[in-house]
Amino acid sequence: MNSLSPSPMNYGRLNPKSHPEPEPESTSNQHNNSNPKSKSKLKLLFTVAFILIVAAAVSVTLAVTLRPKSSGGSGSGIHRQPTKAISRVCSRTLYQNLCVNSLVEFPGSLIASEKELVHISVNVTLQRVGKAYDTSTDINNLAMDTRVRSAYNDCLELLDDSVDQLQSSLMSVAPSALSESSASGAGSPDDIITWLSASLTNHDTCTEGLSEAEDGEVKNLMKDKLKDLSELVSNSLAIYSSANDDNEFGDTPIENKRRRLMSDSEQPSDFPKWVGKKERRLMDMPASAIQADVVVSKDGNGTCKTIKEAIKLAPQKSSRRFIIYVRAGRYEEKDLKVGRKKMNLMFIGDGKGKTVITGGISVAADHVTTFHTASFAATGAGFMARDMTFENYAGPEKHQAVALRVGADKSVVYRCSIIGYQDTLYVHSQRQFYRDCDIYGTVDFIFGNAAVVIQNCNIYARKPMAQQKITITAQNRKDPNQNTGISIHSCKLLAQPDLLASNGSFQTFLGRPWKLYSRTVYLLSFMGGHIDPKGWLEWDGTFALDTLYYGEYMNYGPGGAIGRRVKWPGYRVITSAIEASRFTVAKFIFGSSWLPSTGVAFVAGLSE
DSSP: OOOOOSSGGGSSOOOGGGSOOOOBOOGGGOOOOOOHHHHHHHHHHHHHHHHHHHHHTSOGGGOOOSSOSOSSSOTTSOOOOOOHHHHHHHTTSSOHHHHHHHHHTSTTGGGOOHHHHHHHHHHHHHHHHHHHHHHHGGGTTSOOBHHHHHHHHHHHHHHHHHHHHHHHHHHHHSHHHHHOTTOTTOOOHHHHHHHHHHHHHHHHHHHHHHHTSOOSHHHHHHHHHTTTHHHHHHHHHHHHHHHTOOOTTTTSOGGGOOSOOOOGGGOOSSOOBTBOHHHHHHHHSOGGGSOOSEEEOTTSOSSBSOHHHHHHHSOTTOSSOEEEEEOSEEEOOTTOEEOTTOOSEEEEOSOTTTEEEOOOOOHHHHOOOGGGGOSEEEOSTTOEEESOEEEOOSOGGGOOOOSEEEOOTTEEEESOEEEOSTTOEEEOSSEEEEESOEEEESEEEEEESOEEEEESOEEEEOOOSTTOOEEEEEEOOOSTTOOOEEEEESOEEEEOHHHHTTTTOSOEEEEOOSSTTOEEEEESOEEOTTBOTTOOOOSSTTTTTTTOEEEEESOBSTTOOOTTOOOOTTEEEOOOHHHHHTTSHHHHSOTTBTSTBTTOOOOSSSOO
16 A cells, blocks of 8 residues: 555555666566466366366257467457347456356357356356466466566465365355355355455456556566456456346445345354354463463474474365464564465464564565555465464554565454554455454554454554555455455554644544545544544545445444544445444454354454
């Protein structure tokens, strides 16, 4: 996220050209990401797609080729007219011409029903994303400076994640999966929307990182490989959403609609079901009483001395909870990450300020992408952290510097401190829950495009650099069909002593719209006197002011008065408990189906 200053010229993203150009990275330090595994992975992936299509019995002509000659254009030289079904489903998308062109060229689409076109649209998208990932690995050995290398590596990771998310979506929208709710591997409608939303966010993050890199061969090659991918995912998301739309948001603007709501019979009294009884106990048991799978201790009295070693010891795609106990100490380890295949990892520390994961990487000083600055990152589903501190000490003058980045689905961060300045907490994608945490920062310090509920947390504004404005959130929902947004529920918005001592020299805002459909709500939260009466800040002129959704519901405190709030078309004072409840744990992240198994305390609705 970019730094804020009074000049409108600084409301856009931080211009990398304002910093010294990075030195070229020697080829001896380049990571070799091109290997036969990527080829075999794609072959396996398309084989799965083939089997699914044949099983669908749409037509024998639905056979999937590994690399179709046409990827949405007219490579066959034959102009095909869309059927009524294709025209209807594509009329619901944002990129209608691309939708029609990509579908009519796909074998079997001209005899497919609208329901079958849902499956075909995801299949087309999966093939294109898979091909982009496959061919992108081929340019790994080209010379790249540090910033380009960072953006390129981000893209490989994000494309790889997207292939996995699209593959899961394809299996779940196959006719056999749709007709059998218990089908193996099939996700729920909310799962599918989450995976497609995350895939779209991945591509947006990839292209954003590339846009800040210096022009050159690698950037141009990647731009060509990524062409139309974001639009194809958007179209698949729109087609699936419209096919499964219950119009449950009522009077909420159509561009901010969500998936289905849970019925009253589904509402829990305690935790979401994704947290089991065992894990509920784990969340509150003393660390000393927990039998951890791995113990990390800097003094050598544990299983290993580093967190990175502990992560390596964890099994891949584990269906059971794997516990890593990190004893008190400061741990600074480069590229510390829980990858996508490391599932259901739970990190337990000795308490806030005692077990500290720290780092100081920043965009300005290290010439890397924001995505790459995180002191700790997690993308493996089911990630949990308890009683720890995540910190980036780079300082306000070094701009974007992430302490914690999470893109793990059904993740929980409980009783943790997350400390930084600009871009502290990167809630990147998928479904997340934060409870009883302390979050510190200055500019855009809670940002990203997850579907996230932050509950019962203390959110501390810190003193920024001279002339900067403080913005708590910068939500980057790009597409109206994404199920994403930031919900801040029963929290306290407080000012650090250094900010209070400045006697109002710095304005503090609830958020600003990073992308067109930005969505953020504050529910039943205390707002200190440091919150500007205007409440919210523009990103750049009138950008997104009529498409965003910013809401406030029954907040209180000296900063909670709504009389002088912005008058944007997309801002609303929420007066209906029904509307407000759509952003709660139970209904916004469907946490009642997964949080109970984690054991973390939570409020499913608006209140106990």
